[in-house]
Amino acid sequence: MNARAGLDRKKIVQAAAALADEDGLNTLSMAALASRLGVRAPTLYHYFDGLNGLKSALSIAALEDLSARLGRAVMGKAGDEAVLSLAHSLRSFAHEHPGLYDAVQRAPDDADPAWQAAGQETVEIMVRALSAYELTQDDALHAVRMLRSIVHGFVSLELHGGFGLPLDVDETFRRLLAALLAYLHGTDR
Amino acid sequence: MNARAGLDRKKIVQAAAALADEDGLNTLSMAALASRLGVRAPTLYHYFDGLNGLKSALSIAALEDLSARLGRAVMGKAGDEAVLSLAHSLRSFAHEHPGLYDAVQRAPDDADPAWQAAGQETVEIMVRALSAYELTQDDALHAVRMLRSIVHGFVSLELHGGFGLPLDVDETFRRLLAALLAYLHGTDR
DNA sequence: TTGATTATCTAATATTATTAGATTATTATC
DNA sequence: GATAATAATCTAATAATATTAGATAATCAA
DSSP states (O other), X not given: OOOOOOOOHHHHHHHHHHHHHHHOSTTOOHHHXXXXXXXXXXXXXXXXXXXXXXXXXXXXXXXXXXXXXXXXHTTTOOHHHHHHHHHHHHHHHHHHOHHHHHHHHSOOSSOOHHHHHHHHHHHHHXXXXXXXXXXXXXXXXXXXXHHHHXXXXXXXXXXXXXXXXXXXXXXXXXXXXXXXXXXXXXXXX | OOOOOOOOHHHHHHHHHHHHHHHOSTTOOHHHHHHHHTSOGGGGGGTSSHHHHHHHHHHHHHHHXXXXXXXXXXXXXXXXXXXXXXXXXXXXXXXXXXXXXXXXXXXXXXXXXXXXXXXXXXXXXXXXXXXXXXXXXXXXXXXXXXXXXXXXXXHHHHHTTOOOSSSOHHHHHHHHHHHHHHHHTTSOO
């Protein structure tokens, strides 16, 4: 009784993604994943270098997903509209895929080329989205970091219950983005 | 051979904090903590309700530490100076105590009264720091969230290697705070 | 000094990650 | 189509962890 499960790295990563989104990235285990795939845990070692290797693969896949989504979000948009679209895409990705979102944050131990590439891709998407502001190269990179910081900080606090008070969170997000856009317009510098 | 170790909750939490800062909150275990305290793991169950209970206590202690530091940071300061001092205190706490900083983010499972109190205290410190801007109650609370989001997002990306490019991170932080201060001054609204 | 309390221990169970090596299913070769 | 090679999966075993139960020894109160 050994009918093959027909696994491959992609199917395993997909199942891991589902588990991470459902139960959290931290509780993702080889045991739980194998069980979901109808297979014994050691089987997974045939495809990945342990739990760490699996999580690295998940991080890369998640980052690629996110990158593709961000790319679609800014197609045909420029300036404020593009920045807002990026921000809302990031936030909705985090809401829809909390496990994958956490995985994106977690850099693989050994800086994997695929990870580097996906990360660079997202930065480039963001830089292109900012092109309408006609920033210098460095200013654009700072602006990308600012956007990422703002959205990540907000989303992270939001998802982990950091905002206790009964005050509209969407409004806070709007204001954060308004502050960023104002800065990009140079109202202040 | 059972000379008592003379433990109490405080000593255990302190040792846990040291371990978390040294090796990361995620790798904090009952086994490692007991070993550092020169005691067998089951001993710790006399003081805390398992690893989760211990981590909750650590979260609360860390939040109280942070809150005290923030309180000191804004004494005798107002307006922009107070906001900048808050932001830099938050960031330096995260740098000096990465494990505790992570612990602060993690809300205890059961919303512990001590946790609620410490959280409320930090919000109040921040609201007071913003008093010079003469904001409405709601605007002040949004501003607190904005400050927390900005600093947390930046620090989190910074600590977890999210900023790959060789571009001055201090400068990015400065710009983020400049954007916040400009917003608070209402240059834009 | 004795008895009660309590801090700590040992022993045992369950779960997990991981490695080694056996077995069975598929594929390639003749 | 039979057989050999390959590859996917399994069983078995080891080590580490969290946790519970209950025993023991140190301290404290009377």
